[in-house]
Amino acid sequence: MTRRFACGFLLIAAACTEQATAPGxxxxxxxxxxxxxxxxIFTAIIERDSSFRGYVQGYQAExxxxxxxxxxxxxxxxxxxxxxxxxxxxxxxxATVPIAVDSSRLRVTMVRRNRATTNLWLKLYSIPITTxxxxxxxxxxxxxxxxxxxxxxxxxxxxxxxITDTATLRIWGDTIQTDSAGHTLIxxxxxxxxxxxxxxxxxxxxxxxxxxxxxxxxxRVTADSLASAAFGxxxxxxxxxxxxWFYHYTIPDTLSTPDSVVQANGIRVPQFDSFVxxxxxxxxxxxxxxxxxxxxxxxxxxxxPAFLRxxxxxxxxTVILVPVAAVxxxxxxxxxxxxxxxxxxxxxxxxxxxxxxxxxxVHPGSADTVRIELTDLVRLWAVDTAAATAFILGQxxxxxxxxxxxxxxxxxxxxxPALHLTYVKRFPFGEP
Amino acid sequence: xxxxxxxxxxxxAVLAGLTVLVLTVSPSARLPAQDSQFGIRxxxxxxxxxxxxxxxxxxxxxxxxxxxxxxxxxxxDVRRLSASVTSGTSWRTVDPVGxxxxxxxxxxxxxxxxxxxxxxxxxxxxGFTTYLDRSFGITTQDTIDLRGVPQPxxxxxxxxxxVTDLRLAxxxxxxxxxxxxxxxxxxxxxxxxVATRRFADTAYKTSQSSDExxxxxSGASLSALIDLxxxxxxxxxxxxxxxxxxxxxxxxxxxNDLPRSYGAGVLWRPGxxxxxxxxxxxxxxxxxGPGAGPNAHDxxxxxxxxELGSASAPIRFGVRGGQLPFxxxxxxxxxxxxxxxxxxxxxxxGRVDLxxxxxxxxxxxxxxxxxxxxxGLTVRP
Numbered sequence: 001m002t003r004r005f006a007c008g009f010l011l012i013a014a015a016c017t018e019q020a021t022a023p024g025x026x027x028x029x030x031x032x033x034x035x036x037x038x039x040x041i042f043t044a045i046i047e048r049d050s051s052f053r054g055y056v057q058g059y060q061a062e063x064x065x066x067x068x069x070x071x072x073x074x075x076x077x078x079x080x081x082x083x084x085x086x087x088x089x090x091x092x093x094x095a096t097v098p099i100a101v102d103s104s105r106l107r108v109t110m111v112r113r114n115r116a117t118t119n120l121w122l123k124l125y126s127i128p129i130t131t132x133x134x135x136x137x138x139x140x141x142x143x144x145x146x147x148x149x150x151x152x153x154x155x156x157x158x159x160x161x162x163i164t165d166t167a168t169l170r171i172w173g174d175t176i177q178t179d180s181a182g183h184t185l186i187x188x189x190x191x192x193x194x195x196x197x198x199x200x201x202x203x204x205x206x207x208x209x210x211x212x213x214x215x216x217x218x219x220r221v222t223a224d225s226l227a228s229a230a231f232g233x234x235x236x237x238x239x240x241x242x243x244x245w246f247y248h249y250t251i252p253d254t255l256s257t258p259d260s261v262v263q264a265n266g267i268r269v270p271q272f273d274s275f276v277x278x279x280x281x282x283x284x285x286x287x288x289x290x291x292x293x294x295x296x297x298x299x300x301x302x303x304x305p306a307f308l309r310x311x312x313x314x315x316x317x318t319v320i321l322v323p324v325a326a327v328x329x330x331x332x333x334x335x336x337x338x339x340x341x342x343x344x345x346x347x348x349x350x351x352x353x354x355x356x357x358x359x360x361x362v363h364p365g366s367a368d369t370v371r372i373e374l375t376d377l378v379r380l381w382a383v384d385t386a387a388a389t390a391f392i393l394g395q396x397x398x399x400x401x402x403x404x405x406x407x408x409x410x411x412x413x414x415x416x417p418a419l420h421l422t423y424v425k426r427f428p429f430g431e432p
Numbered sequence: 433x434x435x436x437x438x439x440x441x442x443x444x445a446v447l448a449g450l451t452v453l454v455l456t457v458s459p460s461a462r463l464p465a466q467d468s469q470f471g472i473r474x475x476x477x478x479x480x481x482x483x484x485x486x487x488x489x490x491x492x493x494x495x496x497x498x499x500x501x502x503x504x505x506x507x508x509d510v511r512r513l514s515a516s517v518t519s520g521t522s523w524r525t526v527d528p529v530g531x532x533x534x535x536x537x538x539x540x541x542x543x544x545x546x547x548x549x550x551x552x553x554x555x556x557x558x559g560f561t562t563y564l565d566r567s568f569g570i571t572t573q574d575t576i577d578l579r580g581v582p583q584p585x586x587x588x589x590x591x592x593x594x595v596t597d598l599r600l601a602x603x604x605x606x607x608x609x610x611x612x613x614x615x616x617x618x619x620x621x622x623x624x625x626v627a628t629r630r631f632a633d634t635a636y637k638t639s640q641s642s643d644e645x646x647x648x649x650s651g652a653s654l655s656a657l658i659d660l661x662x663x664x665x666x667x668x669x670x671x672x673x674x675x676x677x678x679x680x681x682x683x684x685x686x687x688n689d690l691p692r693s694y695g696a697g698v699l700w701r702p703g704x705x706x707x708x709x710x711x712x713x714x715x716x717x718x719x720x721g722p723g724a725g726p727n728a729h730d731x732x733x734x735x736x737x738x739e740l741g742s743a744s745a746p747i748r749f750g751v752r753g754g755q756l757p758f759x760x761x762x763x764x765x766x767x768x769x770x771x772x773x774x775x776x777x778x779x780x781x782g783r784v785d786l787x788x789x790x791x792x793x794x795x796x797x798x799x800x801x802x803x804x805x806x807x808g809l810t811v812r813p
Contacts, residue, residue, distance in 0.1 A: 020467065021569025021590060022526050022534035028760040028797050029469045029528065030570050035587050035629045035639070039578055313639040315631070375637055422578060424639040427589070427627035429680055 033428035038312075039421070041320070045303045046417040049409050051289040052348035053296040056399040057274075059133050061293070062236040063111055063400035064275035065333075066122075066221045067228040071279075072328055074402055075137070075144055076219040076231050078273035079129050080243045083213025083266060089251040099247040099264075101207035103200060108219065109239040110154070110194040112230040114332035117223040120155050123148040124198060127216040137276040144218055149204040152183045152196060160185075193239070207245065213268070215243065226330035230400060233273040243268045277402040286411045287324050290337050291395035292404035299342075299350060300417060301390040302381070309382045312423040317378035319358070321370040321393075321407040322415040329364030329403050336361050336396040337405065339372045341380075345388045352392065355380060359396065362405050370407070371420075378421070467538055469526050470795055472568050473727050474758025475676065475688055475720060476594060479542055479562025484518050484808025488772025488787030489737025490750020492709035495667035495697035496657070498557070499545045499810060503669050504613025505655040507557040507603035513548030516810040517541065525801045538567070553605040563597040564676075566623040566645075584632040593623030595647045595676065611657040619649035619676060619690075649676040649690060667697040667711075691715040691730075691757075707739040717757030729763035731755040737770075744776040748787070756793060764795030772806065783810040 024030045058064070064076040086096035106124070113120065127143045160177040168176055177185040182199040198204075207213050221227040232239020244267045251260045281292045288298035300319075308314060319339060327333075338359040342350040356376030374391065381389045395403075408415035471477030480487060481502040486494035494500035498507050499516035524536040540562070547557025569590040575582050601615030626642040651673030658666045673690035695713030702708065711734065718730045733754025739746050749771050756764040772787030787806035793799065 018539070019535070019537040020567060020592070021571055021588065022469070022536055023528075023531065024570035024572040024587075024589075025469075025528035025531055025797065026570075026572055027473075029472055030572070031472060031589050031591075033627075035589075035627055037576065037578070037629070313641055315629070315636045315639045373635060375635075379637065420579070422636065424629055424641075426641050427625075429625045429627070429641075429643045429645055429685065 035427060036425040037315070038423055038425065040423075041418050041420045042305075043416065043418045045305065045419055046300050046319075047303055047410050049288055049298060049300040049417065050347070051284050051287070051296055051298045051409075053284055053289070053292070054294045055297055055394070056295040057133060058293040058399050059272060059274040060235060061274075061399035062233055062397050063230040064233055064273055065228065065230045065277070065401040066219045066275065067277070067330070067333070067402075068220065068222050069226055069228060069328065069330055072277060072402060073137070074228075074275055074277035075140065076273075076275045077127055077131055077135070077140065077216065078233070078241050078270040079127070079131050079216040080214060080241075080268045081271040082211075083207070083245055083268055085209045085213060087249055087264075089249065089262070097249050097252065098209075099249045101202055101213075101245055101247045103202065103246050104205045104207075105244040105246070106198040106200055106205070106217065107242045107244070108196050108198075109232040109241070110196065110229050111232050111236070111239055112192075112332055113154075113194070114223070114226055114228045114330045116331060117226055117228075118155060119153065120221060120223045120227060120229070121151055121153055122196065122229070123151040123220045123222065125149060125218040125220065126204075127218040129211055129214040129216045131216050132272055133274065135276065137278040137280075140218060140276060144220055148220075149217075150181075150198050150200065152179070152181070152198070154185075154194065154196070157183060157185045157196075158187070158191065158194075205243070207247075213245065214271075217241075226332075228330040228332050234270055240269050241273065275402075281402065281404055285406075286409055288321075288393065288407040288409045288417070290393045290405050290407070291335065291398070291401070293399045293402060295395060295398035296404065297348075298393040298407070298409075299345075299347065299390060300393065301345065302378075302419060304378070304381050304389050308421070308423060309385065311426050312382075313426070314375065314379050314382055314421055314423045316420075316422040317373070317375045318420040319372045319374050319391075320418040320420055321372070322417075323367050323370060324406040324408060326367040327362060327364040327403055327405050329401070331364065333401055333403050334361055334363045335401065335403055337370065337372070338394055338396045339374055339377070339391045340394060341377050341391055342388050345390050350388075350390070350392060357391065364403060370405075374419075378419070467522070467524065467536070467565055467567050468756065468793060468800060469528075469568070469798055470756045470759045470764050470793060470800070471565060472570065472758075473760065474717075475728075476564030476566045478564060478715075478757060479594075479597070481543065481561050481597075482518075483516055483543060483545070483810075484772065484785035484787045484806040485739075485748065485774060486737075487518075487789060487806055488750065488770050488785065489709065489735075489739055489748040490752040490768065490770055491733075491735040492697070492711050492737030492750055492752075493699070493707070493739065493748075494735075495655075495669065495695070495711055496665060496699045496709060498547055499543075499808075501543055501545055501559055501561045501597070501599055503655045503657070503667055504557075504601035504615040504653055505603050505611045505657045505667070505669075507547045507555045507601055507613055508553070508605040508611035508657070510547045510555050510557065511549055512812045513546075514810060514812045515546040516544070516808060518543040518806065518808045520804045520806045522802050522804045524803075527799045527801070529797045529799075540565075547601075550602075554602060555604075556600075556602045558598075558600045560596050560598050562594055563619055563621075564595040564647075566591050566594040578636070581633075583636065586630045586632075588628045588630075589626070590628075591623045591625045591645075593645075594621055595619050595649070596621040597651075601653070609659045613653075613655045613657075615653040615655075617651035617653065617671075617673065619647060619651065619673065622646045643680050645685065646679045647676060648679065650674045651690070663701040665699040667699070668695070670694045688720045691717045691719060705741055708737070709739075710734070710736045713754075715757065720757075727758050727760055729755060729757055729759070731757050731763070733766075744780070745774065747771070747773045756795065759795035759798075761796030764793055764798075766791060766793045768792070781812045784808070785810070
């Protein structure tokens with residue numbers, strides 16, 4: 001009996017599942033209406049667009065660019081923080097003894113480079129420790145025209161055999177490549193990121209007690225063509241340049257033990273890092289600027305037609321932007337332009353929203369029209385009448401390079417920004 | 433000491449069953465009965481106002497069956513408070529000409545009737561049944577040109593719900609030979625409609641719009657049962673309904689006339705354990721008005737059925753034929769064969785009816801075949 005009930009229950013459960021949808025044989029056996037889709041480019045609904053500069057400074061960026069390109073020179077610079085000059089030789093001692101620096105090891109991490117170039121040289125220069133955000137390309141030019149304190153051919157180093165023995169792995173934490181000049185290279189992320197170590201003596205990196213051990217370096221790159229590379233900064237976290245000072249000090253004579261020498265080291269990170277370039281960026285004009293240093297952003301306001309909110313469902317929205325000119329730079333200098341929604345429209349100080357946005361990669365040398373997909377954002381605007389119908393164009397990452405793109409604004413009617421919308425009309429329900 | 437099954441305990445059980453039954457199938461939009469692709473292009477698929485007993489016999493016994501919400505006068509034969517519910521599970525094959533077949537499945541509660549005597553020879557009844565079924569789902573595929581690129585798209589339009597006929601009826605046995613009945617009908621219900629377009633290219637978001645279509649209308653019915661002889665009974669009925677209004681968010685989206693219905697039936701009992709019935713009916717659907725106009729047709733339907741055996745355990749056979757109201761071109765036709773059986777329990781306080789129906793509908797460009805398993809429960813607390 002129980003089995004019969006179970007079978008009956010299963011039969012009823014199976015029968016109760018619904019399958020109500022079948023391929024339609026239209027128009028004879030389909031509902032009267034149909035799904036109508038429209039596609040239009042709205043050329044005049046992006047309005048009141050403006051550019052503003054100063055969001056991220058070069059010294060706040062997560063990378064610093066060195067480049068040697070036709071028409072553009074850029075140099076990375078950094079000043080390391082102060083070093084101890086004296087140490088307490090024993091725990092609890094109040095008297096200190098001076099340290100004597102023997103050498104140092106500088107680490108720089110190349111986070112981006114033009115991999116198509118050959119014979120890429122990285123040259124290290126000494127720069128004043130007074131270098132700061134007001135320092136210009138011209139003011140540092142004498143330092144960069146002086147002989148470099150060290151240089152390394154990156155491509156040659158990359159061609160060297162990998163050293164993979166256990167001792168090396170224990171010391172460096174990874175396989176390395178070295179050259180006869182003592183340069184060491186560790187590659188990561190399929191050789192996309194290169195970490196270079198320079199062994200410097202006290203002539204190359206002098207330890208000046210009067211300067212509290214501060215020292216400044218500048219980096220230039222050269223190559224057979226289109227030399228361009230970016231180095232990590234303190235803002236990037238683990239890719240920051242570091243200087244490891246190797247020093248010793250002497251523990252003074254005591255009754256129980258003779259004088260002894262202690263070997264030690266101390267690591268320092270930059271207190272300032274940035275880059276300088278020439279020529280400087282042109283001032284903002286009537287066009288829409290995105291990128292550069294300090295970074296520029298553009299605010300674009302959209303007057304979304306009411307009928308799009310009421311009667312249509314937007315299925316695709318694309319912003320169309322026409323560049324004023326191709327962006328100068330090497331292929332490695334490509335960057336992302338992001339369209340961010342804003343929480344509220346406060347002009348230049350509009351706070352960015354975490355809502356959906358869009359992005360596109362801009363390639364230097366190309367003046368092609370830029371298209372950014374903003375479907376999710378525009379759909380959000382359509383349902384949320386309180387949302388600010390505006391977005392901000394910004395570079396990602398910001399202020400890491402001299403690269404900047406400018407788009408025609410609404411002040412140029414023929415080439416102004418436009419919104420390409422594809423939308424579906426509401427289905428005519430209720431009609432037979 | 434054992435209690436009798438039809439004693440107080442049995443009565444309470446049946447009453448509890450009745451309550452559960454009514455609550456389970458309370459009037460709602462989920463009462464569609466007979467989905468059909470032929471109704472998509474029109475107002476919907478008309479429901480069958482028949483209990484399982486009547487439907488198992490091709491519908492021929494519907495005018496004479498108090499639990500078929502077709503005829504009000506038949507309520508005069510109900511001498512105790514009774515309730516009946518009909519459920520049906522259908523397996524449907526849709527076979528469009530030149531296109532692949534599709535199989536569909538659905539379970540419905542097409543009719544609920546509660547009735548009982550009021551005073552003397554006056555009985556009242558009510559319930560709900562499907563007037564028009566608006567449950568369907570259609571998918572189509574196409575390639576459209578968007579931004580200069582061919583884009584494959586899939587459209588899906590679904591509707592779930594229908595128009596429910598809420599009936600309040602009274603019947604009076606005028607004398608030994610004549611019973612008359614009248615009913616008021618409130619047409620109500622809604623359907624949840626969803627239109628979806630999906631793109632193969634993920635750069636395009638799926639578009640979906642949905643709405644709730646509310647239906648409203650009213651109607652009235654008159655009917656009579658005449659016993660010409662102890663073994664011969666005639667039935668006749670007439671029903672007229674107002675316009676059916678379809679509202680979306682308080683705005684009238686469509687308004688259509690509803691048909692007048694009329695018909696007649698005859699029941700003959702050649703012996704104590706045999707009944708034969710036949711029914712004919714007409715509905716002037718062609719007048720429904722805009723929208724479905726060119727595709728709407730007047731319909732004529734007939735049915736013939738036999739019930740054999742004792743009242744406590746009968747078996748039934750039937751055949752039906754006729755026309756469907758909506759379809760492109762010629763009027764679609766429907767032919768059906770059915771069979772079933774019933775069994776009383778609790779000393780006649782309850783009855784279970786089972787039925788199996790095979791329908792074939794044919795119209796221009798489409799053939800539908802339906803198997804329906806019917807289950808009916810009638811209780812008399």
